[in-house]
C-alpha cells in the first residue's frame with residue numbers, strides 16, 4: 001500500500017488564508033494591525049532565509065512585520081536592550097528572536113526577557129507552564145503544526161502510541177506535551193526518545209505515530225517502523241550536495257507507512273502558519289488587556 005503524502009504546503013496555505021481572513025476582521029474591528037518584530041543577530045544564511053519567509057508570510061496574511069538586524073558581535077546587553085524596547089512598543093505584538101544566537105549571547109537569558117504576552121514562539125517559561133497545564137496561551141509553532149497536520153489528515157491519536165524522537169525545548173518536549181493533553185488530536189500515549197535511549201528501534205517499531213525531530217539526516221529507516229505507521233518528519237538537513245532531507249529516509253519508510261510528511265513541503269510550512277496564528281492571538285490578548 002502506498003503511503004498517503006501529508007501535504008503540509010497545501011494544509012498550511014489553507015490555514016494561512018483563514019488567518020488572513022481573521023486578521024482582516026480584527027483590523028476592521030479594532031483599527032490595529034498585528035505586528036511581528038523579528039530579530040536577526042549575525043549573518044547565518046539559513047536564519048536569514050527563515051526570517052525572510054516568516055516576514056513574507058506575515059505580509060501576505062495582512063500582518064505587519066519589521067526586521068531588526070544586528071551584527072554577529074552584538075553583546076547580550078545590546079540585544080536585551082532591543083528586546084526591552086520591543087517589549088515596551090505598543091505597536092509590536094509579537095517578538096521573534098531567530099535562533100541560533102552567536103556564542104557570546106545566552107539564549108535562555110534573551111528568550112526569558114521577551115514579554116510573555118509577546119512570546120509568539122512560546123518559549124517563555126510562563127507560556128511553557130501554561131501549555132504543560134493544558135491551558136495554552138500560545139501554541140509552540142512546530143509541534144502545533146504537527147498536531148494540526150494529524151487533525152487535518154484525520155489520523156486517530158486517541159489512545160495511539162506516539163513516539164517522539166528528540167527532547168529539545170523547541171520541538172521534542174512541547175510536541176510530547178501537546179500529544180498527551182486531553183482533547184482533540186491528542187489523548188495519546190507518548191514516549192520521548194533521545195540520544196541516551198536504549199534500543200531505539202525496538203521503541204520506534206511500537207509507534208502508531210512517529211514524530212522525528214533529531215537533526216540527523218535520514219536517520220529513521222524502514223526497519224525502525226511498523227506497517228501502517230503515520231510519520232511526521234520535522235528534520236531539516238542539508239546534504240553535502242545541497243539537497244534538503246529530513247530525519248526520515250522517506251523512500252524506504254513510505255513503503256511501510258500509511259501516511260508520511262515530505263521534506264520539504266511537510267512540517268516546515270506549518271511552523272510559519274502557526275507563527276502567524278500566534279501573532280494574531282498576541283494582538284488580540286494585548287488589545288483586550290489594554
Ligand code: NDP
Nearest residue numbers: 142166167168171194195213214215234235236267268271
Ligand atoms: P536539537 O539538536 O535541539 O535536538 C535534537 C534531539 O534529538 C535531542 O534531544 C537529541 O538527544 C536527539 N538525538 C540526536 N541524535 C540522536 C540519536 N542518534 N538517537 C536518539 N536521539 C537523538 O534539535 P531541534 O529539536 O531544534 O531540531 C530537530 C530537527 O528539526 C533539526 O533538523 C531542525 O533543523 C529541525 N527543525 C525543523 C523545524 C521546522 O519548522 N520544520 C523547526 C525546528 C527544528 P539529546 O537531548 O540526548 O542530545
